[in-house]
Amino acid sequence: MFGFSFFKKKQSALVAKDRLTIAIMSDRNSSLAYPFMEKMKKEIIAVVQKYIGVRGIEINKEVVGEFEALSIDVTLDK
Amino acid sequence: MGIIIAVISGKGGVGKTTATANLGLGIGMNDQRCVVVDFDIGQRNLDMILGLENRVVYDMVQVMDGEATLKQALIKSKVSENLFFLAASQSKDKSVLNSKKVEKLVSKLKEDFDFVILDSPAGIESGFEHTIEFADAAIVVVNPEVSSIRDADRAIGILDSKSNKVKNGEDVAKYLIINRIVANMVESGEMLNSEDILEILDIKLLGKVPEDRGVIEASNRGKPVIMDKKSIAGQAYVRISGRLCGQQVDMKDIEICDSGLFKKIVGMFS
Numbered sequence: 001m002f003g004f005s006f007f008k009k010k011q012s013a014l015v016a017k018d019r020l021t022i023a024i025m026s027d028r029n030s031s032l033a034y035p036f037m038e039k040m041k042k043e044i045i046a047v048v049q050k051y052i053g054v055r056g057i058e059i060n061k062e063v064v065g066e067f068e069a070l071s072i073d074v075t076l077d078k
Numbered sequence: 079m080g081i082i083i084a085v086i087s088g089k090g091g092v093g094k095t096t097a098t099a100n101l102g103l104g105i106g107m108n109d110q111r112c113v114v115v116d117f118d119i120g121q122r123n124l125d126m127i128l129g130l131e132n133r134v135v136y137d138m139v140q141v142m143d144g145e146a147t148l149k150q151a152l153i154k155s156k157v158s159e160n161l162f163f164l165a166a167s168q169s170k171d172k173s174v175l176n177s178k179k180v181e182k183l184v185s186k187l188k189e190d191f192d193f194v195i196l197d198s199p200a201g202i203e204s205g206f207e208h209t210i211e212f213a214d215a216a217i218v219v220v221n222p223e224v225s226s227i228r229d230a231d232r233a234i235g236i237l238d239s240k241s242n243k244v245k246n247g248e249d250v251a252k253y254l255i256i257n258r259i260v261a262n263m264v265e266s267g268e269m270l271n272s273e274d275i276l277e278i279l280d281i282k283l284l285g286k287v288p289e290d291r292g293v294i295e296a297s298n299r300g301k302p303v304i305m306d307k308k309s310i311a312g313q314a315y316v317r318i319s320g321r322l323c324g325q326q327v328d329m330k331d332i333e334i335c336d337s338g339l340f341k342k343i344v345g346m347f348s
Contacts, residue, residue: 013274016223016270017270020227020270024278027231028235
């Protein structure tokens, strides 16, 4: 009996939990972004780089009450 | 001044309307005045579950448009002095709702009742958004099953961004009912347990309702299952209604099969 259960496949509830955790995480992230985010990132880097070296850029959409805001962090070279 | 509670789910068919009807009656049993409103325009069902389909003369859209008074449209439950029901419009489509009309209706109901429970339509479109807009709290209904849980998370996300309370910088309280739990499946690891579901959705538990054939039987007859004292789902709704009315009711662990002395003894120590 115990030997058999040892070889049994992974309990489906565990599989469900793992799959749901990942699916919901990606659902939540996608609602916190605009579809044009990646393109905008590249364009901002291009503009800033005309004047000063850029190491990286991070754009986040924030929702506060009924206002939506973009926070843009540009990390400069040195 | 009462409290407005939206009953939401994301996915359809998880037991939202059944929960609304049973909680309405349960609140009535606790001597609190309650009105249940069917917001599922075009797919009216709460009337059937409550056994009041033959009494509907005016619906809530007619009240909103001034074609009928609230008094004319409110239907009193056959079994509870404290429960009233307002029907959804069956003929019109969901676009008839607008924020101003909804606000006027629900704030009037809030003056007259201790609990105003809005049965939201499935999905996350306009009808759903109108249900959550003016809610003080939301009850999310899920089944222990992946599509229901995922869709509930989407609905909670919209609740957290679109409800008026949130827009005013307050929190909208939200609680979960896990419906249709099959104890022996949870025990054998074939069904998600409530702790996992609460962890995934990051929400507080209001109650657990076991799978019960009596629920369909009850809807066949138009007598909500809470009226059947022997029904395990009915008993669960009694407990949940008590919690809503401010009683301390312990969470009964319906995820353990209570057959067998050994398990009972284990249960005593766990």
